Amino acid sequence: MVLLPASQSKRRLLIRTAMIALGLGLLACAIAARFWSAPVHGLTLAILVAFCALAVLELSFFDEFAKQSHYVAWYWGSLLGLIAVAVAQVLLTLGGGPFGVVRGAIVDRLGDASPVEALLMGMMATPLLMGFGFVLVRGASWLRGR
Amino acid sequence: MRNRLKVLRAERNWSQADLAERLDVSRQSVNAIETGKYDPSLPLAFKIADLFGMPIEQIFSADNVAQAAE
Numbered sequence: 001m002v003l004l005p006a007s008q009s010k011r012r013l014l015i016r017t018a019m020i021a022l023g024l025g026l027l028a029c030a031i032a033a034r035f036w037s038a039p040v041h042g043l044t045l046a047i048l049v050a051f052c053a054l055a056v057l058e059l060s061f062f063d064e065f066a067k068q069s070h071y072v073a074w075y076w077g078s079l080l081g082l083i084a085v086a087v088a089q090v091l092l093t094l095g096g097g098p099f100g101v102v103r104g105a106i107v108d109r110l111g112d113a114s115p116v117e118a119l120l121m122g123m124m125a126t127p128l129l130m131g132f133g134f135v136l137v138r139g140a141s142w143l144r145g146r
Numbered sequence: 147m148r149n150r151l152k153v154l155r156a157e158r159n160w161s162q163a164d165l166a167e168r169l170d171v172s173r174q175s176v177n178a179i180e181t182g183k184y185d186p187s188l189p190l191a192f193k194i195a196d197l198f199g200m201p202i203e204q205i206f207s208a209d210n211v212a213q214a215a216e
Contacts, residue, residue, distance in 0.1 A: 008170055065175035065184050145174055145183065 008061060015058045022051045069145075073138035080137070081130030147185045149206045151176070154198050168197055 004011050025047050032038035062070065091099045092106075110118060155165050155176075162180070166173040169190070178184035186194065195202045 007167060009166075009172055012172075063171040063175050064187050064190060065178050066172055068184070142174075145178055 008063060011061050012058065015054055015061065019051060019054050019058070022047050022054065026051070069138070069141055073134050073141060077132075077134035077137035078130035079133070081128075081133035082126070084129050084133070085126050147206055148182065148209060149179065151194065151205065152180045154200075154205065155180075165197075169193055 005014060026044065029038075029040040029044045029047065033040050033044075059067070059070070092103050095103050110121070113121070151165075155162070160168075162173045162176045166176045169176070171190070175184070175186075179186055191202050191206060195205055198205060
């Protein structure tokens with residue numbers, strides 16, 4: 001990669017900046033679609049593909065310690081997220097006590113949601129919590145290693 | 147695993163960032179190796195040994211070997 005800086009930290013900074021810019025682009029697309037019904041499907045897909053390509057490129061630039069840290073954080077963080085989803089699902093399904101209250105609050109808030117919207121929100125819950133777990137574990141290991 | 151990376155680096159007046167740059171790894175990696183939180187792979191250990199012009203066993207030693215030497 002002739003165009004990229006020789007230093008690993010600079011390469012990672014460059015790629016991360018590009019990924020943040022693409023993330024902001026995704027957010028802009030979501031806002032444009034939600035509030036102005038803008039036809040941004042193609043652009044959104046293109047940004048997602050570019051984001052995935054950059055993520056793969058970034059992983060290839062990681063040194064062995066960073067790679068291992070990411071693998072560990074993804075394993076434990078996403079496992080935590082999956083456990084949280086499973087526990088929440090079981091408790092909310094069983095209902096009763098405080099979980100019945102939470103369930104009622106969800107029904108109050110999303111009662112008008114169409115089945116498709118409810119399904120999409122459900123689909124988002126698992127990766128969102130897995131990602132949150134990753135950020136928690138990665139953040140903790142980063143703070144410990146400073 | 148124990149290592150003498152911090153001492154060898156200090157002898158050359160290199161910062162962790164300097165050493166990281168020479169090894170093409172991140173400063174966090176150098177810090178993790180120095181503090182014993184991470185054991186480098188064989189290729190990286192050879193690279194470190196090459197950089198300092200020493201055999202690997204003069205830089206890295208197993209815990210029990212280092213304790214016996216003390």
